[in-house]
Amino acid sequence: MLELDDLTLRIGDLTLVEGLNLQLRAGQLHVIIGPNGTGKTSLLRALFGELPLAQGRVQLRGTPMKPHSLSAWRQGIGYMPQNTQLDLDLSALEVVVLGRLQRLSMRLSDDDLDAALAALQALDIAHLADRPVHTLSGGQRQMVLFAQVLLRQPQLMLLDEPVSALDLKHQMQLMEHLQAQTAAQGWISVAVLHDLNLAAQFADQLIVLGDGRLQAFGPPAQVLSSELVHRLYHVPVDVLHDLDGLPYVRTLRATRMEPHPALASR
Numbered sequence: 001m002l003e004l005d006d007l008t009l010r011i012g013d014l015t016l017v018e019g020l021n022l023q024l025r026a027g028q029l030h031v032i033i034g035p036n037g038t039g040k041t042s043l044l045r046a047l048f049g050e051l052p053l054a055q056g057r058v059q060l061r062g063t064p065m066k067p068h069s070l071s072a073w074r075q076g077i078g079y080m081p082q083n084t085q086l087d088l089d090l091s092a093l094e095v096v097v098l099g100r101l102q103r104l105s106m107r108l109s110d111d112d113l114d115a116a117l118a119a120l121q122a123l124d125i126a127h128l129a130d131r132p133v134h135t136l137s138g139g140q141r142q143m144v145l146f147a148q149v150l151l152r153q154p155q156l157m158l159l160d161e162p163v164s165a166l167d168l169k170h171q172m173q174l175m176e177h178l179q180a181q182t183a184a185q186g187w188i189s190v191a192v193l194h195d196l197n198l199a200a201q202f203a204d205q206l207i208v209l210g211d212g213r214l215q216a217f218g219p220p221a222q223v224l225s226s227e228l229v230h231r232l233y234h235v236p237v238d239v240l241h242d243l244d245g246l247p248y249v250r251t252l253r254a255t256r257m258e259p260h261p262a263l264a265s266r
């Protein structure tokens, strides 16, 4: 369990997130949704120990996060930040092996290399293994960094917009892998997504942030409503349900473009 108790985050005079209480369970995929600038990235950074807590407590499996022992805290965390720029003179395989950094001694073991290759294969990107990472496309980099955090075998997985550069096939591949491994390995996974339909399809629990506060928390079928989406994003939507009862969001246009009169008469 990851417990957030009365968490408040500030940068200077700006309060980013206030009074957040959450209990996130092992084996579940939690997806944070919410408008731009509402504190999603800041929350992940705080959970990784990159942004100090202004107030409140965070505990992972009973162990509190403490400012003087952050490197120990981070050992159990797979963190994939939003920025996936990789100006390194390393191959994709070498970048993935860095996921084992906390365990690497002077030499790489065959086991480390096998695990890195297996992670690339599981994500269908083994063909990228020898490519220098600075030559990869944005989507390829994102997949390689995902393989790297998988290799950490984290207790807590923090992913900031992990599919933002991915095509449809790779979005599904990454999310399916994350969901399956979270359940199988008992990870506590937290991912920020902007795509509400992807969030509804894969989240066990949605964490809905708006105006720096928790607006809703729970399974997508209970949480996602037209009223909530409209209140958050000020966009008219219908929230419909598929045959499995999963919600999906259809955006509605408030106005329709009329053809220019000169074109309409043609």
Ligand SMILES: Nc1ncnc2c1ncn2[C@@H]1O[C@H](COP(=O)(O)OP(=O)(O)OP(=O)(O)O)[C@@H](O)[C@H]1O
Binding pocket: 011, 014, 016, 034, 035, 036, 037, 038, 039, 040, 041, 042, 043
């Ligand atoms: N280093 C910083 N200095 C000043 N303000 C910051 C800093 N980092 C974030 N903020 C502000 O904190 C607020 C929350 O930012 P954050 O990046 O957490 O939002 P977000 O929900 O992840 O947004 P997005 O969906 O656009 O990625 C924003 O108003 C942002 O401008």
